[in-house]
Amino acid sequence: MQVSPAKGNIAARVLRGLRKLLDFVFPQDCISCDGKISERECFLCASCKADIGFIRQPHCFQCGVPADLSYAYPHEEFVCGDCRKSPFQFDQARSLGFYDTVLRTTIHHFKYRRQMGVLTEMDLLLEKYFTENPDFCQGFTVSPIPLHFSKMKERGFDQAFLIARQVARILKLPLEGGLLRRVNATSPQACMTRAERARNIKGAFEVNRPEWVAGKNILLVDDVFTTGATVNEAAKILKKEGAGKVYVFTLGRVVVGKGSGL
Ligand SMILES: [Zn+2]
Ligand SMILES: [Zn+2]
Known part of the structure; x- marks a missing residue:
């Protein structure tokens, strides 16, 4: 049977479209370096995965910022200069890793490109992190930082909720999505100082x-x-209402000198 050129064009276009869709759902290339990924990897190649800098001790006991090793090795309950100057309202904050190239790209694919499949990649990272910190927050209730409904409408999903759900599942903690609500749509904070x-x-x-x-x-x-301003404000409100301890967990941590662009 002869296929007319017009029909052939349509078929080629449909195929191209399908390939694009498949590439989006199951990318062939690493989302961070564009290198090829093996079948067993989801979105990041092995070398990019190995590049994710997990934050481990020594770090500030309160805000979790990695300690500067250029001075004497800090003790376990060492508190950084910033926390000593103006303590946060939360008791402790911890982050999985440095918010530099790989983690930033991964979070952006999920947050701005709505590539939900990246959640499986994050899940693996969270499993690895909490295997090293199995007792983190036992007895706590997990609560995501809420989005304002206008942002939720624009984005279609709530990234903090999805991360909180994974954290609660891995740590076997109760998840409570509705403890807080966001009453003000705040301006974008990317270029602002802590104050x-x-x-x-x-x-x-x-x-x-x-x-x-x-x-x-x-x-x-x-x-x-x-800078911790958002989680600090949420912790302040929770403490005002009589919450016991308030801890914070984030996937990424901006550390000055560690690819701190947003
Ligand atoms: Zn890569
Ligand atoms: Zn600190």
């Missing part, structure tokens, strides 16, 4: 049901810790 971010985020959260918060130890989860 500007703190002003911008002030009053952004409210507690939904104070009786759900009182006496509870809460683990707040977000995607990235930049």
Whole structure:
């Protein structure tokens, strides 16, 4: 049977479209370096995965920032200069890794390109992190940092909730999506200093049901810790309503000198 040129063109276009769709759902190349990935890898090649800098000791006992090893090796409960100067409202913050190239690309694919498949990659990273920290936050309730509904509408999903759900599953902790609500749509914070971010985020959260918060130890989860202003504001509101301990966990941590662009 002869295929007319017009029909052939349509078929080729459909095939190209399907390939594009397949590449989007199951990319052939690593999302970070564009190198080829093997069948067993999902979105990141082995060398990019190995490049993710997990944050381990020594770090600040309170905010979790990696300690500067240029001075005397800090003890386990060492508190950094920033925390000593102006302590955060949360008790402790920890992050999986440095928010530099690989982790940043991974988070962006998930957050801005809506590539939900990247969640499986994040799941593997979280499993690895919590295998090294199995007792993290036992007895806590996991609560994501909420998005304002206008952002939720624009983005179609809530990245902090999805990360919090994975964390709760791995640590076998209860997940409570509705402890906080975001009452103000805040301006984008990318270029702000810590003080500007703190002003911008002030009053952004409210507690939904104070009786759900009182006496509870809460683990707040977000995607990235930049200056800590957002999680600090959420912790302040939770503590005001009588929360016990408030800990923070984020996937990425911006550390000055470690690819801190957003
Ligand atoms: Zn790669
Ligand atoms: Zn600190």
